[in-house]
Amino acid sequence: MIAINENIERLRDTIRRHDKKYYVENNPEITDYEYDQLIKELQQLEKAHPHLITPDSPTQRVGGEPLTQFSAINHRIPMLSIDNTYSDAELKEFDQRIKRMTGIDVHRDVEYVVELKIDGVAITLWYEKGLFVWGATRGDGFTGDDVTANLRTIRQIPLKLESVDRSQKIPSVVEIRGEIYLPNREFQRLNEAREESGEPQFANPRNAAAGTLKLLDPRITAKRRLRIFRYAIGHVEDSELSTHLQCLELIRGFGLPVNPHTRVCENIEAVIQYCNDWEKKRRDLDYLVDGMVIKVNSLALHEQLGATSKAPRWVISYKYQPERAVTVIEEIVTQVGKTGTITPVANLSPVLLAGTMVSRATLHNFEEISRKDIRVGDHVVVQKAGEIIPQVVSVVKEKRDGTERTFQEPVMCPECNGSVQQDGVYRRCHNPFCPAQAKRRIIYFASRHAMDIEGFGPALVEQLVDKGLVKDYADIYHLKHQELTDLERMGEKSSSNVIRAIEESKQRGLDRLICALGIPNVGTHTAEVLAGHFDTLDALAHATHGALEGIYEIGPVVAKSIVEFFQDKHTQGILEKLKAAGVNIRRQTIPSSEKNPKISGKSFIITGTLQKHSRKEAEMLIKQQGGRIVSQVSKKTNYLVVGEDPGSKLDKARELDVAILDEETFEKMIR
Template sequence: MTQSLEQARERAEALRSELEAHNYRYYVLDEPTITDFEYDQMIRELEELEKQYPSLATPYSPTQRVGGRPKEGFSTVRHLTQMLSLANAFNGGELQDFDRRVRQTLPGETVEYVVEQKIDGLAVSLYYENGVFVRGATRGDGETGEDITENLKTIRSVPLRLRRPLPALEVRGEAYMPKEAFARLNEARDETGEPLFANPRNAAAGTLRQLDPKITASRHLALFAYEIGYNSDLDLQEHVKTLELLQELGFKVAQGYQVFSAIDEVVEYCQTWHNKRFNLTYAVDGMVLKVNSLSQRQMLGATMKSPRWAIAYKFPPEQAVSVVKNIFVRVGRTGVLTPGAELEPVKLAGTTVTRATLHNEDIIKEKDIRVGDHVLVQKAGDIIPEVLAVLTQERTGQETPWSMPAQCPSCGSQVERAQGESAVRCPNMACPAKLWEELIHFVSRNAMDIAGLGPAVTGQLLAAGLVHDPADLYALRYDDLVKIERMGSKSAQNLLEAIDASRANPLSRLIFALGIRHVGERAAKILAERYESLQALMEARQEELTEIPEIGPKIAASIVSFFESVQNRQVVDKLIQAGVNTASEKDDQAGEKPLAGKVFVITGTLEDFTRQAAGELIEKLGGKVTSSVSRSTDYVVVGEKPGSKYDKAVALGVTILSEEEFKELTAGD
């Protein structure tokens, strides 16, 4: 049944309110009341409504958390109130010195302190107008910071609309990466040979400065609110009340804060968290001590850099000495060989550590780590054990130097190391150590999209010896599948149908599914448009590939290297024999696309299109959308409140289109 615009508007607002309530229960209260599937179904319904009626999309809609296109850089914004950094204390005596200074400034007054966890993340400022999130920024120099609004929108614990509208509110918070997300991110970077983040704070900072919000969203950051910087009409007297209000408004606040009136109690409380912090799901590198009374804070004031009413108590680093019993090598999905140390068991950061990452061959050589060495071990961000240094004074002469094996320890293939890279790789696509994760990628939604072939079933197929490379999926039979645990007759038939249907997928999906290093979905589409078949791509020379727009030398070299592998060519031959489509997508639209070769920039708010929908329409008609105006720009599509891009287009003499003119230009689609 088709809904009227008014019915759709009412339903969309109802969905938004319900989704916001579920977000609050899940991310703030930790009390979810619906399943992820039910939440996803509601999001999908809202997306469909906003797609059908673009004018219904709002800045605070849950569907707007991830922006469409990467930025070229960050603009600078000024904070409404200065963001100061905290002075540090490293022991109880320094906390007592801080307390003495406070009481000297406030003689005869009763002083209370609020003690909170010091989250190991990145301080940010969030600005709301009439209850709607409009801008977010890094601390920067305290006066100005970088505008990271779109990236902050991807954080689920950042409310896009407050639970109670306020005219103007500036909130301070700490964006952080949970331990589990940090471990997954470093594991993925480890497998692809990328440098690892040293700790969750560095990971959060690097993630929030990504120019593409989709990358930020994929890393699952979170945020704790801890302060109000500016408000237009609130009458708050105590910091504790501020924390309670923040939670009422929809923010997540770190629990475990307490109020004390005696500094000895503060010191004792801080010290109890030395080991308790290891049980948290996020990294805490200290505690923060704040004067509770906001009027007393005014009297205490601040230095040029730090408030005189707050101080950070930093925990000492957790380190231990162990012995390297052996150095082993693990092969990841992309074929990267990652060395690790087997250690004598040692207690560290609340757990017993028996293994530590050694990152790559260069680091082992730089630190001169040998089997039998006594080493200093620490946990990066209290999470990942790593060897910090070798205690060379403990050497006896019996220690054994180590070098990277010349053959893959899993399949025996000759390993490779690209010039200028630290990663050593196994090039064999059918390497058993790589195969499980390669298959998961091959069948994923954005690749060959084979429903019903999840991680568990894939593992069972490998264990049964039914699959040795992705091409073997197309040789599976009904009798093979029904023998798999929990694979019934209907499930087996559905899976076979899904596998068969995937044979007809566009070439771009197959190229992406092959898992060629550096070749993502966008590059796969460009290659499928350039080459008439996979066979033609296999024969392409590196110089030829680099002539294609958006295909740089690194991607080109990776493609050539992939198809030079005899094993990879054998897998591709099997896919061809299995009837998988290897021909380029054909353009269904007769003649040349009307916007072919034209470069567009979209600025301001359009009435009948979201920016993403307008961009997709332009690309469908052959045009290209960029984020900045230059002399090569053909058209600038202008909506309400266009900003500086409009001014630059006028200055450069670029053709400006209103939304109505844009509709006329794209009419007929």
């Protein structure tokens, strides 16, 4: 028993170290596959010896069942808001106020700590004897929601604190505050996945992060890849601290991420300069920054200055003005997604915004139109939500001249005239034969990351559906050459190429087919997970909720979507047509004799833009020849494939002496 206990503790320590290497230091030492094997080994040992499971074990990050509601937590030290400033003059007034209230001579300097103001969600983490006990949102500043189950899924949040140099004492109780955020790349990935699943997109990364923290099922939260920067110590025992900078150093001493762009400024002039320096530089970051936070460094001055009922007096934020423009809504149109969601979109008079010409803006839903009283012909203020997605902020009502028209919310589907039902704040068409839904499902089915049917784009799909030649994606495989040549802009050669591409797509891997089916909540990654567990599409179609939820990364929401999809009679008819057409429904394995010895068993990362392949295509070629794709450069990475405009991974590869392949060398290798 002692040997088993020691083995479990060794595994836990190893996993914690790799978590830190990957999520904090951004310097992984093992591949994703090797990490997953460590987790599985620990899970098996703990399953065999459940009495040895501890709350801080890496296997206990994701709970088993969804919560029914969040309980409330009272903050021992209030999490107050921060007053805002918008100009250099206001920052100088803040400095003068600090000196006046503390009796400091106006000619003396006050030392400040300046931090990036991450556009995320404030949270607090409570540790006792080094173990993570609970975590909560800011709420109203005095009481927040207990989101411990969701926070445990974020691997940047250790379940057990450890000293970096082993000499720093872990306080008996410490409360660490920080900002949860969603990186821009993850926000885009999440919205693409939601679009694939027919779900409404998030307006900006902050909304996505806030919505994720309030999910009742932590298994979904775990897939959202939230991140965190710590910025303060709340309550602490057994620790002597005199400056805010020492608080940050204490947090760093636990190996926790503090934003690297924090700076100590000797006076307000240095603060202003640093704030101005970051106004443009912030756009180069992979997370949103909407300003800077300026804090008096001395904790003694914090105590002396105190707080108002709303905000501490020793801190202020310097907010950057969002870039906005005024334009006219020329029309409001609706688009129907592949799951029937009807979304209003504003067509605008083109206007330059944040470096790009904007002519369309999402209106999110019809409730939004009503709440903002948006009308066709209105002059509106637009900005990029989170500096990513154009949206209408407000209406310039003083410019109205009486010609503006109220938009009529659709009571019938604009594409099929089918009935529309209210689903929360959204309206959906539930007609399974709706041509708009069919078009989007077919386009998605043929897209590059699904069945990859070259030449089968939106323009061709529009004609095929409108002429009744294709009603669902299974009909693609029954198209005749002559039917294509009779269409506009489709000659003999183009038709032959499309027919050949359709035929080739029949042999795509099972994961591609699962992805292409358009199962709600199932994107490319989930499709790969499912294809790794089921040998055939039929086996997946007959899988139970229990069998699906037993698969790592498949939670109850995804399991429910899969079961309901395959139980639908309309779906079953389409699948029968796919099988009759000869579409591959089995998992393909690569015989050892066909694996490329230069690639098989090797790990690859691709950075930059390749000329001959999309990144997805290149990754698929590597996988087909027995190689592995990893996400971060480490000492164990075999090859970095470099295209045009490579990112920081190239510098990391050079630093670690990883083999670097240009596209020409890579092409020779895969051939």
